[in-house]
Amino acid sequence: MSAQLILHIITCNCFFLMAFVAWFNPGKVNVVANRWLGLFFASVGSMVCNVVLYDAGLDKAYPRIIGFNELSRFALAPALYLSIVQFTTPGSKFKASDYLHFIPFTIFFIYMVPVLYFPDYQLIGGHFSLPPKLNFAIGFLVRWSINVQLLAYWVLAFNTLLKHQKHIQLIASDTVPVNLNWLKYLLLSVGGMLALFFASIFLGLQISLVIIATGYLLGGLAIFYYSLAQKEIFPFEVSELKAINEVIVEVDAQLKPTKQRLADKQAQQMRTKLESLMTGEKLYLDNELSLPQLAEAMGVSVHDLSFLLNEKIGLNFFQFVNAYRVEEAKQIMLSDKYKHLNMLGIAYSAGFSSKTTFNTVFKTQTGMSPSGFVNQHKKVVVATE
CATH class of the missing domain: 1.20.1070 (Rhopdopsin 7-helix transmembrane proteins)
Structure with missing residues (x-):
């Protein structure tokens, strides 16, 4: 044979x-x-x-x-x-x-x-x-x-x-x-x-x-x-799946609503509440945070939150949440309290689920790697001493 x-x-x-x-x-x-x-x-x-x-x-x-x-x-x-x-x-x-x-x-x-x-x-x-x-x-x-x-x-x-x-x-x-x-x-x-x-x-x-x-x-x-x-791709309720699919279709087709989904004043109020939740309760530390979960925490619909993020703030959900995680990671890296953590530990502490995602997102948002950020900070500290 x-x-x-x-x-x-x-x-x-x-x-x-x-x-x-x-x-x-x-x-x-x-x-x-x-x-x-x-x-x-x-x-x-x-x-x-x-x-x-x-x-x-x-x-x-x-x-x-x-x-x-x-x-x-x-x-x-x-x-x-x-x-x-x-x-x-x-x-x-x-x-x-x-x-x-x-x-x-x-x-x-x-x-x-x-x-x-x-x-x-x-x-x-x-x-x-x-x-x-x-x-x-x-x-x-x-x-x-x-x-x-x-x-x-x-x-x-x-x-x-x-x-x-x-x-x-x-x-x-x-x-x-x-x-x-x-x-x-x-x-x-x-x-x-x-x-x-x-x-x-x-x-x-x-x-x-x-x-x-x-x-x-x-x-x-x-x-x-x-x-x-493999994991479940969309582990949501039927009503949420329908809303998510509509959001994807609208964004994918670049459909602009015939009238504003949210008035400027309403959008500003929602944005204030959203930022308060993110900074106060630090929801971004949940590495499985999803659009429906955040919408539920805010007490708004998936459509309204998606509109607020994409049309008013100008970021998609992934970009918005991970911007907070990057800032959290920066604070951790600059703090003496977390000196015992390696990069993977810092990533987990900031809400990231993997070092690869952490490195990619961090470099995209800051223009440098996490280790490069730490080294730059050390140089600044040395220069000011």
Whole structure:
């Protein structure tokens, strides 16, 4: 048994296991999104299963399995895209129109039905009732349509994911647990495989099959880990999800209200109350603080608070909350009381949940790293002594 075949067998089992776990979702988080993701994993597993059968020389012995697995190619792209849509849309539900994404799958299913019911039937290119040239044309069209479909859905999915990473700054003060970077890496991996396919066609580039098989396996295991570690993206009540979705749509489309949502006097009163809560009760020290939580603490609607932040203050929720955290971190770093803390301890004490986020936000807002800020302060102290 070759190393390539062994790698493909392990990879096949890995993706089917991932499909099982995603579908039944032990953590009960992002349930609908994970079921679509499970279909994507199952589709990849089916494709790799066919590779195993071909590598082992069993394709002629199991034509029906080959035919069934070939169907998965047309479910692959829409399943991945719909999964990302469900992950990134607050309160999103499956709609009847979503079935339209599976029109190519349905057409190919009808085309492949004889494979499942006639033992002597051959795969694409072997139709007994069609002329050879037409068979070749259909086979060529199917092969290319799969990759073109995957490329189109890849672009849509990647764009959706990039928008999500901007949208969550409207509602979350810590985006790391919900930024779906692991799905971004998955998409980049799929994009890499597509690039290799088109490079092999147009540039004649050839990659070792063992290297490709190893890449599939390692990539699959990495995604499996992150899919198990995922958090609920929008852990809010139904009414809050609706309001959040409306806020995202309005900001994303840059819709300006026909009339001011808040009068200037009302906005100023709300702003005063907001700043009082932030400085007095230091709500920003809660590293999971969200827009609905802050709105509830203020006794206002999610819409009103979002309008106040984005239109009147000119900052999104993420920027607003983390500005307070940066100022808190500065006070901690300048205080002798906290000299025993390292940078991670300072980050946690200021309301940040990770050192990476702390460093990134601090540098964005001050133009220097936290350690650079400390060193600059030391120089100032020395100069004044």
